[in-house]
Amino acid sequence: MSNGNGDLVQLTGKDFKSDQEVRWCPGCGDYAILNVIQGFMPELGLAREQIVFVSGIGCAARFPYYMQTYGMHSIHGRAPAIATGLAVTRPDLSVWVVTGDGDALSIGGNHLIHALRRNVNLKILLFNNRIYGLTKGQYSPTSELGKVTKSTPMGSLDHPFNPLSIAIGAEASFVARAIDTDKKGLTDVLGAAARHRGSAFVEILQNCNIYNDGAFDYVRDEKANRIYLESGQPIRFGEDGERGLVQDADGSARVVDVAEVGEGSLLVHDAHHREPSLAFALSRVTFETDGAVPLGVFRAVEQPVYDDLMSEQLEAARERSGEGDLEALLQSGDTWTVA
Amino acid sequence: MAKTKPVEHLERVVIRFAGDSGDGMQLTGDRFTSETAVFGNDLATLPDFPAEIRAPAGSLPGVSGFQVHFADHDILTPGDQPSVLVAMNPAALKVNLADLAKGGTVIANTDAFNERNLQKAGYETNPLEDGSLADFHVHEVALSSMTVEALKGIEGVTSREAERSKNFFALGLMSWLYHRPVEGTIAFIEGKFASRPEIVEANTRAFKAGWNYGETSEDFAVSYEIAPAQLRPGTYRQVSGNTALTYGLIAASKLSGLPLFLGAYPITPASDVLEQLAQLKQFGVRTFQAEDEIAASGAAVGAAFGGALGVTTSAGPGIVLKSETVGLAVTLELPLVVVDVQRAGPSTGMPTKPEQADLLMVMFGRNSESPVPVVAASTPAGCFHAAIEAARIAIKYRTPVFLLSDAYLANGSEPWLIPDVAALADISTEFATEPNDDDGVFLPYKRDPLTLARPWAIPGTPGLEHRIGGLEKENETGNVSYDPENHDLMVQLRAAKVAGISADIPELEVDDPDSADTLVIGWGSTYGAIGAAARRVRASGRRVATAHLRYLNPFPRNTGDVVRAYDKVLVPEMNLGQLRMLLRAEYLVDAVGYNKVRGRPFRAAELAEAMTTLVDS
Numbered sequence: 001m002s003n004g005n006g007d008l009v010q011l012t013g014k015d016f017k018s019d020q021e022v023r024w025c026p027g028c029g030d031y032a033i034l035n036v037i038q039g040f041m042p043e044l045g046l047a048r049e050q051i052v053f054v055s056g057i058g059c060a061a062r063f064p065y066y067m068q069t070y071g072m073h074s075i076h077g078r079a080p081a082i083a084t085g086l087a088v089t090r091p092d093l094s095v096w097v098v099t100g101d102g103d104a105l106s107i108g109g110n111h112l113i114h115a116l117r118r119n120v121n122l123k124i125l126l127f128n129n130r131i132y133g134l135t136k137g138q139y140s141p142t143s144e145l146g147k148v149t150k151s152t153p154m155g156s157l158d159h160p161f162n163p164l165s166i167a168i169g170a171e172a173s174f175v176a177r178a179i180d181t182d183k184k185g186l187t188d189v190l191g192a193a194a195r196h197r198g199s200a201f202v203e204i205l206q207n208c209n210i211y212n213d214g215a216f217d218y219v220r221d222e223k224a225n226r227i228y229l230e231s232g233q234p235i236r237f238g239e240d241g242e243r244g245l246v247q248d249a250d251g252s253a254r255v256v257d258v259a260e261v262g263e264g265s266l267l268v269h270d271a272h273h274r275e276p277s278l279a280f281a282l283s284r285v286t287f288e289t290d291g292a293v294p295l296g297v298f299r300a301v302e303q304p305v306y307d308d309l310m311s312e313q314l315e316a317a318r319e320r321s322g323e324g325d326l327e328a329l330l331q332s333g334d335t336w337t338v339a
Numbered sequence: 340m341a342k343t344k345p346v347e348h349l350e351r352v353v354i355r356f357a358g359d360s361g362d363g364m365q366l367t368g369d370r371f372t373s374e375t376a377v378f379g380n381d382l383a384t385l386p387d388f389p390a391e392i393r394a395p396a397g398s399l400p401g402v403s404g405f406q407v408h409f410a411d412h413d414i415l416t417p418g419d420q421p422s423v424l425v426a427m428n429p430a431a432l433k434v435n436l437a438d439l440a441k442g443g444t445v446i447a448n449t450d451a452f453n454e455r456n457l458q459k460a461g462y463e464t465n466p467l468e469d470g471s472l473a474d475f476h477v478h479e480v481a482l483s484s485m486t487v488e489a490l491k492g493i494e495g496v497t498s499r500e501a502e503r504s505k506n507f508f509a510l511g512l513m514s515w516l517y518h519r520p521v522e523g524t525i526a527f528i529e530g531k532f533a534s535r536p537e538i539v540e541a542n543t544r545a546f547k548a549g550w551n552y553g554e555t556s557e558d559f560a561v562s563y564e565i566a567p568a569q570l571r572p573g574t575y576r577q578v579s580g581n582t583a584l585t586y587g588l589i590a591a592s593k594l595s596g597l598p599l600f601l602g603a604y605p606i607t608p609a610s611d612v613l614e615q616l617a618q619l620k621q622f623g624v625r626t627f628q629a630e631d632e633i634a635a636s637g638a639a640v641g642a643a644f645g646g647a648l649g650v651t652t653s654a655g656p657g658i659v660l661k662s663e664t665v666g667l668a669v670t671l672e673l674p675l676v677v678v679d680v681q682r683a684g685p686s687t688g689m690p691t692k693p694e695q696a697d698l699l700m701v702m703f704g705r706n707s708e709s710p711v712p713v714v715a716a717s718t719p720a721g722c723f724h725a726a727i728e729a730a731r732i733a734i735k736y737r738t739p740v741f742l743l744s745d746a747y748l749a750n751g752s753e754p755w756l757i758p759d760v761a762a763l764a765d766i767s768t769e770f771a772t773e774p775n776d777d778d779g780v781f782l783p784y785k786r787d788p789l790t791l792a793r794p795w796a797i798p799g800t801p802g803l804e805h806r807i808g809g810l811e812k813e814n815e816t817g818n819v820s821y822d823p824e825n826h827d828l829m830v831q832l833r834a835a836k837v838a839g840i841s842a843d844i845p846e847l848e849v850d851d852p853d854s855a856d857t858l859v860i861g862w863g864s865t866y867g868a869i870g871a872a873a874r875r876v877r878a879s880g881r882r883v884a885t886a887h888l889r890y891l892n893p894f895p896r897n898t899g900d901v902v903r904a905y906d907k908v909l910v911p912e913m914n915l916g917q918l919r920m921l922l923r924a925e926y927l928v929d930a931v932g933y934n935k936v937r938g939r940p941f942r943a944a945e946l947a948e949a950m951t952t953l954v955d956s
Contacts, residue, residue: 073808
């Protein structure tokens with residue numbers, strides 16, 4: 001950004017800290033995410049005033065208050081809709097949505113899938129902690145079946161959503177996953193999301209140490225269970241890359257011992273494939289099914305962007321009819337004159 | 340086309356075209372209205388159609404009607420009773436006959452009065468033959484078969500398609516009967532069906548055949564002339580409420596210099612506004628057909644945050660879903676125009692029928708103390724200025740504003756003296772560009788002392804980065820605050836800001852030529868019926884005053900003085916007394932109501948009766 005004297009000023013993470021005291025519970029995964037995002041912001045190469053954070057309701061939704069950018073803490077579930085109105089009228093801005101599993105997938109599920117299918121130029125960060133935190137510990141739409149919480153003392157009855165499967169099912173043009181405490185992985189994913197034109201959906205596995213502590217220990221702590229996806233590369237992971245993924249004839253992916261199947265049989269990741277089936281198959285690989293979790297960019301394809309298309313229609317209308325003339329509009333149709 | 344028969348002069352006529360939903364009655368009515376407008380009569384229309392697109396043919400629920408009232412003097416309503424009924428089938432006759440004035444004229448399409456259609460309409464005997472229409476003047480016209488006959492030989496038009504041109508035959512006949520100019524309709528046919536020359540030929544031929552039938556048939560001995568009305572000088576066009584509202588939003592965008600963003604979800608009777616704005620993108624209008632009503636208004640709030648004129652349009656069943664966004668806009672203090680084209684409810688109600696029962700919802704239908712200004716249009720053309728006014732208040736005071744219309748205003752039309760664009764007032768505002776406090780600090784809730792409006796600092800403005808949200812805000816800084824005194828202050832400030840708008844709107848005008856004891860006060864689309872009724876009451880030698888509220892929140896500053904100045908106050912409303920409740924609560928006046936909720940506009944006659952009863956009491 002410029003300091004007004006024509007010099008470029010290099011911003012740092014500190015420049016993105018607002019003067020507001022951060023009020024998440026001590027130990028909350030949101031702190032780590034906030035730090036990473038503030039640290040990442042300078043990489044956008046944008047002035048602070050060009051950046052807007054929009055959120056809904058929930059613990060994660062307090063996020064905009066802590067960012068020294070423009071921001072709106074809106075209503076439960078509606079952030080994608082509100083951000084859509086902002087992004088399509090202001091293509092010059094970098095618009096980010098911060099949401100949680102309840103906000104994005106319960107009350108706001110409809111807005112999320114429609115923002116994704118339209119491919120509005122939004123970066124949507126879903127902090128998934130598999131619990132309702134702000135309302136003090138009820139099960140969420142990503143909580144595992146049978147989850148015992150205050151509102152489900154005998155266990156929850158509803159099968160959980162898989163956030164990435166939802167996003168890929170909605171044909172989101174960019175879908176990725178990262179972990180709150182994995183600074184490098186999260187920074188890489190944020191960078192890729194920011195560079196993507198169109199909707200970018202990022203699930204961030206986030207620990208709620210009060211109401212659902214340890215929900216992601218199997219991948220937060222156990223690094224060997226992290227499957228870092230790299231487009232164009234065979235998918236392998238583990239301490240020495242001893243495990244990998246293969247794709248079966250029915251399209252599903254599963255974990256194998258590389259030594260057993262041979263390196264040549266491994267599934268090669270292609271984030272840019274037009275069809276979302278491969279990304280979907282990868283989203284089905286979970287700790288529960290395979291004991292490991294894919295991270296990084298699942299899907300990144302170029303698709304027409306809603307905001308651009310809308311601007312193009314305005315241009316086309318002006319080319320066809322000229323700049324709108326109010327007087328001519330009012331006089332259109334059959335008119336008559338009374339002397 | 341020259342006429343040879345004797346001509347009678349009439350002051351006014353009310354015609355109702357009625358037929359099956361698929362018979363093209365709305366199109367026929369529209370064309371007749373356009374001809375009438377161009378001829379220079381004053382006019383008012385009342386389209387009345389079912390929500391079903393094509394209800395079963397020939398059935399009673401499938402009847403679609405279009406009423407047009409035109410006169411050689413200024414008129415205020417589409418008319419209480421049609422004097423002429425064009426009935427395309429037995430069901431149309433059955434549904435509409437009760438409304439027809441005694442001694443009125445029926446023009447019936449005899450081809451449709453067959454056993455099957457009579458049975459569908461519930462007639463045991465043919466009303467054209469059993470003497471039940473003895474009180475009326477009946478013209479039996481074989482509309483269908485004469486149309487088919489007239490269209491013989493047009494290549495590419497089957498006899499089934501030919502029969503569908505019968506509405507143009509009827510239009511031609513009525514155009515002859517009432518001396519309407521025909522050039523506009525012929526040009527319209529050529530334009531509308533340009534891609535199918537054979538349909539242009541068919542409809543034009545049917546239209547001319549209908550006209551010629553009037554001229555040659557012995558059944559029509561005379562034709563009628565209604566002289567042009569003495570309207571104020573200027574250029575006119577015909578306009579419906581939804582079109583006027585659309586143009587008003589475009590004008591508001593121009594006058595404010597803010598790009599227009601419309602978030603909407605299709606809903607009767609508001610969809611026209613979305614559809615029409617979508618055709619006007621050369622004005623920089625962005626139309627967003629959202630996934631639901633909530634997203635539609637949410638996106639409009641987002642656009643407003645970015646500096647656009649955010650608008651969302653709907654009807655009652657959609658407005659209920661927007662309550663939370665309106666509440667957000669109240670606390671964010673961002674401009675937002677929320678258009679409610681009211682229809683009969685509750686719930687889905689009667690989607691195509693008017694009602695004015697959303698007033699208390701828009702006043703109070705949000706959690707907590709959440710004041711929102713309310714502007715109401717009272718005539719179809721009046722929707723234009725009402726839209727500009729709603730936008731003006733929203734922009735100037737950084738607040739959501741409700742703009743109330745209804746299904747009658749939306750679809751009804753009238754001549755409109757086209758306003759001079761250069762004379763429309765500027766409604767622009769300034770965005771904040773500089774810090775507004777010491778030490779270069781920007782305080783997003785530091786208010787203008789006069790309007791109590793907060794600064795509107797849009798993203799992209801360096802140095803003014805700030806966060807706003809639905810949580811209560813500390814006065815001036817906008818930071819999250821749970822302080823009890825601060826919350827009380829903010830509640831009071833938001834209320835005072837909206838209440839203060841009363842200083843910025845015109846006083847309530849009273850029409851009281853005779854120093855009456857009785858005031859009739861209304862709002863919204865009852866304007867025409869109240870005015871027409873008052874004329875009748877005054878013509879009977881009684882004294883009555885009228886006033887019509889265009890602002891429901893806040894009320895004009897003199898409203899209390901006006902209502903307290905009369906011994907008797909009557910509030911006619913198409914609801915169970917919503918304005919009456921507000922007036923009584925606000926001003927402690929013993930206002931009485933006239934309340935009918937039939938999904939139809941008031942008739943002037945019933946209001947005149949209610950007024951007379953109160954005046955004489």
